[in-house]
Amino acid sequence: DIVMTQTPLSLSVTPGQPASISCQSSQSLLHSDGKTYLYWYLQKPGQSPQLLIYEVSSRFSGVPDRFRGSGSGTDFSLKISRVEAGDVGVYYCMQGIRPPLTFGGGTKVEIK
Amino acid sequence: EVQLVESGGGLVQPGGSLRLSCAASGFAFSLYSMNWVRQAPGKGLEWISSINSRSNVLYYADSVKGRFTISRDNAKNSLYLQLNSLRDEDTAVYYCARDLGHSSGYGPDYWGQGTLVTVSS
Numbered sequence: 001d002i003v004m005t006q007t008p009l010s011l012s013v014t015p016g017q018p019a020s021i022s023c024q025s026s027q028s029l030l031h032s033d034g035k036t037y038l039y040w041y042l043q044k045p046g047q048s049p050q051l052l053i054y055e056v057s058s059r060f061s062g063v064p065d066r067f068r069g070s071g072s073g074t075d076f077s078l079k080i081s082r083v084e085a086g087d088v089g090v091y092y093c094m095q096g097i098r099p100p101l102t103f104g105g106g107t108k109v110e111i112k
Numbered sequence: 113e114v115q116l117v118e119s120g121g122g123l124v125q126p127g128g129s130l131r132l133s134c135a136a137s138g139f140a141f142s143l144y145s146m147n148w149v150r151q152a153p154g155k156g157l158e159w160i161s162s163i164n165s166r167s168n169v170l171y172y173a174d175s176v177k178g179r180f181t182i183s184r185d186n187a188k189n190s191l192y193l194q195l196n197s198l199r200d201e202d203t204a205v206y207y208c209a210r211d212l213g214h215s216s217g218y219g220p221d222y223w224g225q226g227t228l229v230t231v232s233s
Contacts, residue, residue: 037217041157048223049149049157054212060221092157096219099171101147101159 002027002095006104013083014112021107023076023093030073030097037096040069040078043106044089052091053078085111114138114222116208121227128198132227134191134208142186145211147220148193150204150229158204161193162211162218176202198231205229 003026013019029036040053051060053069056076066081080087088111093104120132134146145164151157161182162171170182181194191208205228209220 031216033216035215035217037215037219039219043157048207048225049209049220050223051212051219051221054219054221055215055217090156094157094159094219096217099159099162099218100173101162101218103157103159106156 001100002029002097002102004093004095004102004104006091006093006107008107009105010108010110012110012112013080015085016082019080019083019087019109021078021091021093021109023071023078023104025074025076025095027097028073029095036072038069038071038076039094039096040067041092041094041103042087042089043092044086047089049092080109083109083111114210116210116222116224118206118208118224118227121206121229123230123232124198125233126199126231128231130195130198130229132193132195132206132208132229134193134224136189136191136208136210139210141189144213145218146182146184146191147209147211147218148182148191149207149209149220149223150202151207151226152201152204155204160206163191195229198229200231203229203231 041049043049057069090106179197205226207226208224210222212221
């Protein structure tokens with residue numbers, strides 16, 4: 001199974017400041033179709049997870065451009081350019097190249 | 113608007129069974145693969161099963177293989193998960209999630225609100 005490792009475990013950010021989360025996979029997520037199947041989700045307190053980013057860098061419907069995904073192969077990152085109060089929660093990366101789909105352990109983002 | 117509504121959770125004794133349901137609306141259910149993902153209390157997300165649109169490709173996590181069965185009824189826009197031989201460690205919120213379905217990869221986009229399964233004597 002592909003192991004997904006996220007860092008840091010938690011992040012405390014001043015509103016308006018940037019934040020960055022890293023995710024590393026134990027195997028390349030580059031598919032033979034040329035796409036890389038790395039996803040980012042946010043689970044806000046008391047809510048279900050919501051998709052932010054798919055295929056490394058494509059923002060899902062309604063996701064503001066403050067959220068930017070990047071990376072390739074086995075190393076990925078999610079950057080929030082200016083953190084807002086509504087961005088608090090736990091962020092998860094997930095690999096979708098083949099089952100079993102596996103998630104990172106999560107990064108909890110809080111506001112200072 | 114895509115809506116996924118899970119039901120069927122509850123308290124069950126170890127060794128017992130439950131059947132979870134997920135009612136889908138707001139999209140062409142029969143065209144999409146679907147997933148079940150769970151989250152134990154205070155823990156992270158764990159994918160447990162996927163089913164393609166025609167029900168001929170099924171996947172399971174090792175942790176549930178042989179005990180859980182995923183199925184769907186496209187005529188009823190519904191997804192199911194049969195949980196047998198339940199263990200304490202199966203206690204979790206179970207989410208139904210639609211697959212983005214746009215390429216060769218697998219990845220949930222829309223998620224339901226979840227249904228809580230508690231396994232305890």
